[in-house]
Amino acid sequence: MHLFALFCFSGYFHRLAALELTGPGAVSGLWGRSVSVPCQYHERYQETPKYWCSGIIWQSCSKVVETTGSEAEVKRDTVSIRDNHTLHMFTVTLENLTLGDTGIYWCGINLRSKSDFNFPVSVTVLQGESLLPSLCGTAEPTCSSR
Ligand SMILES: *[C@@H]1O[C@H](CO)[C@@H](O)[C@H](O)[C@H]1NC(C)=O
Numbered sequence: 766m767h768l769f770a771l772f773c774f775s776g777y778f779h780r781l782a783a784l785e786l787t788g789p790g791a792v793s794g795l796w797g798r799s800v801s802v803p804c805q806y807h808e809r810y811q812e813t814p815k816y817w818c819s820g821i822i823w824q825s826c827s828k829v830v831e832t833t834g835s836e837a838e839v840k841r842d843t844v845s846i847r848d849n850h851t852l853h854m855f856t857v858t859l860e861n862l863t864l865g866d867t868g869i870y871w872c873g874i875n876l877r878s879k880s881d882f883n884f885p886v887s888v889t890v891l892q893g894e895s896l897l898p899s900l901c902g903t904a905e906p907t908c909s910s911r
């Protein structure tokens with residue numbers, strides 16, 4: 766699968782920057798609920814803007830939220846980002862998850878260059894029903910609704 770290969774390939778290079786920025790790699794949450802993504806960074810970047818970007822390829826991803834470098838929360842629709850300088854960690858929270866939130870995202874540190882530190886995070890949104898596959902016969906149409 767191409768997407769998987771691309772993801773692993775870019776992961777190889779991102780390990781080189783792991784001392785600068787690391788994330789969970791993959792997170793999942795239930796439809797309608799929320800999920801938080803913790804991204805840990807080297808302390809030298811405390812005052813540097815941090816962002817959350819959406820897209821398979823970092824170079825063309827679109828920034829969803831970005832901090833100013835302060836600890837103040839920045840929120841856009843259902844997505845918020847908050848930096849904690851003491852913990853050297855920023856947390857991105859996606860609320861009211863929909864299936865469309867599933868995808869590849871990036872935690873990033875904005876160095877204002879072409880080589881920002883960034884880390885790919887795969888987000889998967891699960892419908893409640895997908896936790897109970899054994900109860901859902903494939904021929905039962907009401908199982909996949911809602
Ligand atoms: C999440 O959904 C609830 C219920 O529909 C709504 O009241 C709330 O404002 C939503 N939150 C966000 C951040 O959109």
Ligand SMILES: *[C@@H]1O[C@H](CO)[C@@H](O)[C@H](O)[C@H]1NC(C)=O
Nearest residue numbers: 836837847848849850851852
């Ligand atoms: C950062 O995390 C520490 C430890 O959990 C907490 O005491 C502090 O209030 C946090 N700072 C912010 C700005 O959230």
